Amino acid sequence: MSTKEQNEYILGTEQAELHRLGLQHQVWSAEAQRGWKAAGFTAGQTILDLGCGPGFSTKELAYTVGQSGKVIGIDKSENYIKFLSDTKQLHGVNIEAIHSDFDDMQLTPNSLDGIYCRWALAWISNPQEVLTKAYNALKPGGKMVIHEYFDWSTHQTEPSLPALSKAISMCLKSFKEQPGDIDVGRQIPSILSDMGMKLTTRPMAKITTPKELTWHWPKSFYELYFPKLVEMGYLQSQESIDALQDFNQLEQDSSSHLFCPTLIEVIAEKA
Numbered sequence: 563m564s565t566k567e568q569n570e571y572i573l574g575t576e577q578a579e580l581h582r583l584g585l586q587h588q589v590w591s592a593e594a595q596r597g598w599k600a601a602g603f604t605a606g607q608t609i610l611d612l613g614c615g616p617g618f619s620t621k622e623l624a625y626t627v628g629q630s631g632k633v634i635g636i637d638k639s640e641n642y643i644k645f646l647s648d649t650k651q652l653h654g655v656n657i658e659a660i661h662s663d664f665d666d667m668q669l670t671p672n673s674l675d676g677i678y679c680r681w682a683l684a685w686i687s688n689p690q691e692v693l694t695k696a697y698n699a700l701k702p703g704g705k706m707v708i709h710e711y712f713d714w715s716t717h718q719t720e721p722s723l724p725a726l727s728k729a730i731s732m733c734l735k736s737f738k739e740q741p742g743d744i745d746v747g748r749q750i751p752s753i754l755s756d757m758g759m760k761l762t763t764r765p766m767a768k769i770t771t772p773k774e775l776t777w778h779w780p781k782s783f784y785e786l787y788f789p790k791l792v793e794m795g796y797l798q799s800q801e802s803i804d805a806l807q808d809f810n811q812l813e814q815d816s817s818s819h820l821f822c823p824t825l826i827e828v829i830a831e832k833a
Contacts, residue, residue, distance in 0.1 A: 580616055580645070582782040587618035589779045590709075593766055593827070594619055594680065597707040598626060600762070601829050606630040607675035612696060613637055613682025617646035617659070623678065624655035632656045634674075638663040664692045669699035676700075680709040683750070687741045690753050697757050700832040706754070709766065710747035712826040716767070717780075719812055720819045726812070729788050729805035732796040747826035759830040766825035772813045780820060784809055 587594075603609060605628040611620040614635035623633045635646050635657055643661040650657040660667070664686060677696050683689040696706065714734055719726060737744040751761055770776035788802040797805070812818040 578786055582786055583615055584618060585782050586779055589768075589776050590680075591618075591622065593709065594622070594678070594707075597709065597827055597829060598623070598676075598678065601676055601705040601707045603627070603676050603678075603705075603707075608632045608634070608673065609676045609678060610669070610674050610696070610699065611635045612677055612679040612692075613664070614642070614646060614659075615639070616642040617649055617657070619678060619680065620646060620657055620659075621649055621653060621655060624650075624653075624657050627656070629656055632658060634658045634660060636660045636662055636664075636667050664688075664695070667695070669695055671698050672701050674699045674701060675704050677704070677706045678708075679706070681711070683708070683710055683742070684737075684744050684746045685740065685742045689742075689746055689749065693750070693753055694757070697754075697759070697832060702832055704832050706759075706828070706830045708747075708750055708828045708830070709825055710750060710828075711745050712747035712765070712824050714744045714823040716821055717823040718821050720821075721812070723808035723811065725801060725804035726808035728801065729784070729791065729797060732791050733787060736791060736794060736796050747828070750826070750828050754828065754830040758833050760833065761831075762829045764827045766827055768822040770820050770822065772816055772818055776822070777813075777820060780822060781809065781813075 603626055607627050608631060609623050609627055611623060611633055614620045614637045617635050620633050620635040627633060633656065637643055640661050643659045646657065646659040650659060677700065683692065686692060714737065717730055743749065751763060755761055768776050784806060788797065788805055791797040792799050792802050
């Protein structure tokens with residue numbers, strides 16, 4: 563995988579970010595599986611993984627639908643689509659990997675049994691338009707499973723340490739100054755309800771300690787993104803160093819807790 567591409571994410575698409583996304587999927591895989599089961603994703607279906615990234619969920623979905631079904635993975639990153647294509651060949655699963663941004667993607671009307679989307683709508687300025695495209699591609703009775711942030715500001719630690727708290731607040735500031743809405747999960751229920759879809763929702767929150775796998779999800783994010791905040795002018799270099807030292811201090815105390823940003827799951831059925 564190349565180390566840099568023009569059309570990349572705010573966190574990049576380098577090898578370190580690929581590893582972080584793999585860890586992130588490991589932490590959230592059970593939640594994804596729960597959503598797919600609730601939506602009735604099963605063998606023989608055609609499922610779209612919207613904003614699939616390198617395809618960790620896409621591969622799991624491909625095993626869910628089996629050889630009689632198909633998963634379509636769409637992502638704007640050429641690097642990640644290449645990785646997904648390699649995954650398809652390596653595992654012999656039925657995946658169609660498509661390099662496209664959401665504005666240019668072509669979806670056949672009434673062709674999909676299901677759609678999964680996780681952390682893709684927060685980074686675009688037109689989620690309603692994209693969800694309308696997705697809706698039109700669903701068959702009647704087809705379902706969307708969407709996992710997005712509802713309130714990123716809930717992300718905090720106990721105890722609270724000053725340098726780390728400032729760096730976390732600068733993460734949120736940088737997100738809010740990007741296109742899109744980091745808390746897009748607040749908008750999604752009303753967007754889909756206005757389309758006439760039948761909805762169920764549930765909150766998705768994680769509190770973790772240094773001994774748990776979930777702890778390593780924010781840790782990997784901090785290690786990658788705090789230096790990027792320096793590059794973007796949100797932190798000074800020493801502030802980034804101090805924030806990581808604060809986190810290391812937290813990690814040495816087994817009584818420390820970290821509250822991850824709050825997500826929402828939306829499962830929506832097309833009438």
